[in-house]
Amino acid sequence: MTGDAILDEFRDAGALLEGHFILSSGLRSPVFLQKMRIFEDPVRTERVCGALGKLIRETFGEVDIVVSPAIGGIIPGYETARALGCKAVFVEREDGEFQLRRSFEIPEGARVVMVEDIVTTGLSSRECIAAIRKHPGTLVGAACIVDRSNGKADVGVPLISLTKLDVPAYPADQLPPELAAIPAVKPGSRAITA
Ligand SMILES: O=P(O)(O)OC[C@H]1O[C@H](OP(=O)(O)OP(=O)(O)O)[C@H](O)[C@@H]1O
Numbered sequence: 001m002t003g004d005a006i007l008d009e010f011r012d013a014g015a016l017l018e019g020h021f022i023l024s025s026g027l028r029s030p031v032f033l034q035k036m037r038i039f040e041d042p043v044r045t046e047r048v049c050g051a052l053g054k055l056i057r058e059t060f061g062e063v064d065i066v067v068s069p070a071i072g073g074i075i076p077g078y079e080t081a082r083a084l085g086c087k088a089v090f091v092e093r094e095d096g097e098f099q100l101r102r103s104f105e106i107p108e109g110a111r112v113v114m115v116e117d118i119v120t121t122g123l124s125s126r127e128c129i130a131a132i133r134k135h136p137g138t139l140v141g142a143a144c145i146v147d148r149s150n151g152k153a154d155v156g157v158p159l160i161s162l163t164k165l166d167v168p169a170y171p172a173d174q175l176p177p178e179l180a181a182i183p184a185v186k187p188g189s190r191a192i193t194a
């Protein structure tokens with residue numbers, strides 16, 4: 001699947017949003033990829049994650065476990081694992097920090113790939129990787145559907161993506177006037193409390 005075909009999936013799903021968004025990192029952007037509009041469609045999700053699984057196998061070889069960061073990573077992690085024929089587990093926040101919970105295990109000798117939906121700064125990926133590294137198992141690399149950092153994010157292991165984007169993201173105190181004029185919304189789950 002080409003990078004353009006991936007972006008067409010986002011367009012066709014109504015997942016390519018324009019407005020004023022507060023990203024997980026706190027940065028602001030006029031563009032948001034609402035991946036859940038992809039994941040609401042199992043057939044589209046199978047197509048996209050099938051392509052990610054293929055790229056992972058070509059790049060990293062056989063994999064035993066996919067680990068993803070909740071919430072956004074859970075569905076693509078599961079579907080990519082299905083394409084790879086391996087297990088899917090996820091990390092979730094406990095006191096703000098990603099942890100492997102629910103009796104999930106990453107045993108000694110397991111070949112692990114981290115699967116993220118979207119990478120912007122790479123912060124969530126690095127946090128997920130830090131949680132993975134508390135367990136035995138060998139992290140062979142990281143993969144995402146869209147890399148909004150255009151290849152600039154450093155997650156500490158090789159990161160592959162189905163497509164790269166170069167979209168603006170600004171610190172909150174450096175907004176261009178056209179963005180400052182629009183009320184900001186925060187679609188993601190970081191810092192949401194019960
Ligand atoms: O590379 P980063 O700067 O970390 O940004 C990307 C992260 O932001 C989103 O998650 P978010 O924390 O918004 O929550 P979600 O997974 O529940 O959507 C997305 O799912 C990635 O995990």
Ligand SMILES: O=C(O)c1cc(=O)[nH]c(=O)[nH]1
Pocket residue numbers: 022023024025031032033034035072118119120121148188
């Ligand atoms: O950086 C983010 O938080 C982010 C960007 C994006 O386009 N989509 C998303 O789900 N999260």
Ligand SMILES: [Mg+2]
Pocket residue numbers: 069070071072073124
């Ligand atoms: Mg996320």
